[in-house]
Amino acid sequence: MSGDYILKRSGEQFMFNLRAGNYQVILTSQRYASKASAQQGIESVRKNSPADERYNRLTAKNGSFYFTLSAANGEIIGNSEMYTTATARDNGIDSVKANGPTAVVKDET
Template identity: 50%
Template sequence: MISKRSNGEFQFVLKAGNGEPILSSEGYKAKPSCINGIESVRTNSQNDARYERKTSSSERPYFVLKAANGEIVGTSELYSSNGALEKGVASVRLNAPTAAVDDPTA
């Protein structure tokens, strides 16, 4: 889903089949850049090397998905365990390639 932030930037959120958000983008100044970010997630989601597993300052696991150039294209939520994080990665892999793009900003 594409949304517009209060500062005018565009952002996308990838949702799982149950409607829960599993990956959020940075803010993009232009909508075409946001759409390119969505395509980058579709492409890079299938490559495990593009996922970087991290730990937050509150010691909770999360991951970022990177493009081939090393730029972060999406960040996950904070998880309660590494097992939950891996389920999140699996959900991105499953949902990203065929996710419909809901664009209420159009």
Template identity: 50%
Template sequence: MGKFEIRKTKSGQFKFDLKASNGQVILSSETYKTKASCKKGIHSVMNNAAEDKRFDRRTAKNGSPYFNMKARNGQIIGTSEMYSNTNGMENGIASVKKNAPDATIDDQS
């Protein structure tokens, strides 16, 4: 089972990573001013993970595929790592779909 890890940034804001059961980061959030907002972002990922249309498949300038996960309002709530190929990116999306809905929250802030 996956888990969300909340941590505090050097600037005093909050962000989260969704980690797969093997500990690999599969989605990282933007920064939030408050822990409550960060937790809302986590719940948004949990609630939207099953919908394929929430995953915006992208290609970086260097050609590496990656994806953004968007909330219902279109706002980005998480970004993946850069992948070496589209199969890796699709596996990353599948991992978010599998791990996010039932993931635990580990508050390390």
């Protein structure tokens, strides 16, 4: 089972979630002013998700682990959920790498 992008409204803005094949959200986008911009964000994930250097592996103040995915210009495209271990976070990155380039888009706008 492959992953998918869920494109949806968030108030007056647009956003997307990348889900793994088990339907778990593995990346949440920033908010976009237009649907077209959100769709460009999805294309940016497709392009940048295979590249390990695009991931920032981070630790929150409470000790949880998470990551961000950035475009080539350094702008953050999306954030992960919080993980209890660095290994779980790294598994999340592997899932984005595997699902990001080919996941289908489900438009719920």
